[in-house]
Amino acid sequence: xxxxxxxxxxxxxxxxxxxxxxxxxxxxxxxxxxxxxxxxxxxxxxxxxxxxxxxxxxxxxxxxxxxxxxxxxxxxxxxxxxxxxxxxxxxxxxxxxxxxxxxxxxxxxxxxxxxxxxxxxxxxxxxxxxxxxxxxxxxxxxxxxxxxxxxxxxxxxxxxxxx
Numbered sequence: 504x505x506x507x508x509x510x511x512x513x514x515x516x517x518x519x520x521x522x523x524x525x526x527x528x529x530x531x532x533x534x535x536x537x538x539x540x541x542x543x544x545x546x547x548x549x550x551x552x553x554x555x556x557x558x559x560x561x562x563x564x565x566x567x568x569x570x571x572x573x574x575x576x577x578x579x580x581x582x583x584x585x586x587x588x589x590x591x592x593x594x595x596x597x598x599x600x601x602x603x604x605x606x607x608x609x610x611x612x613x614x615x616x617x618x619x620x621x622x623x624x625x626x627x628x629x630x631x632x633x634x635x636x637x638x639x640x641x642x643x644x645x646x647x648x649x650x651x652x653x654x655x656x657x658x659x660x661x662x663x664x665x666x
Contacts (some may be wrong), residue, residue: 511656516553516656534665539578540633541601541609542663543650550636551630556580557657566593567637576636580656587626589632591616597638608651612641644651 534540539550551574555561561579565571581587584605591598595618602611613624615638626633634652653663 513629517523534653537653538654539576540653540663541634541644541646541650542653543645543647545645545647545650548644548646550576550634552576552578552634552654554580554654556658562595564589564645565596565597565598569595571596571637574639576634578631578654578656579635580654581631584629584631586628587630587635588623589613589616589622589626590619592619592650594618598619598635600624600626600643601634601636601641601646601652602630602635603632603652604629605631605657605660607632607654608662609646609648609650610647612648614641615639 504591511512521623528605537551537552539552541548541550549570553576553578555564556579564579573597587602589600594616598616600613602608602613610630611627613626616624632652632654651662653661653665654663659663
């Protein structure tokens with residue numbers, strides 16, 4: 504391998520590390536209340552999150568937040584699977600919304616929700632978790648429907664329960 508290829512490989516490895524993205528074979532998942540792990544064919548991504556698990560926190564969401572670090576987000580946790588819909592009222596940043604069922608399996612992704620738009624964004628039926636991350640990030644990382652979230656709030660019904 505020439506010097507250029509070695510430099511490119513080093514750059515790619517550094518970029519992957521900075522993004523918090525690793526290959527599934529080498530991924531050791533730690534379960535913490537402030538961390539959501541998403542895994543799939545693309546590998547593993549880890550997001551530092553705030554958890555919104557009661558009515559008031561879910562109603563506030565990310566409203567009036569002027570910016571958010573790249574690998575951060577908010578995890579909405581519902582008591583049981585239900586029909587969900589979101590909107591972007593008073594939300595200043597574009598968001599991707601990853602809707603997941605009771606097992607943490609992502610069933611729908613709404614990408615690049617428009618700031619301040621009051622159009623309802625349906626998540627579907629039987630949704631128990633919604634992860635909001637920066638707009639466009641799910642596509643950049645390769646996250647797709649069918650990928651799986653992991654978080655302590657998902658308990659034993661999770662497709663990938665915490666250890």
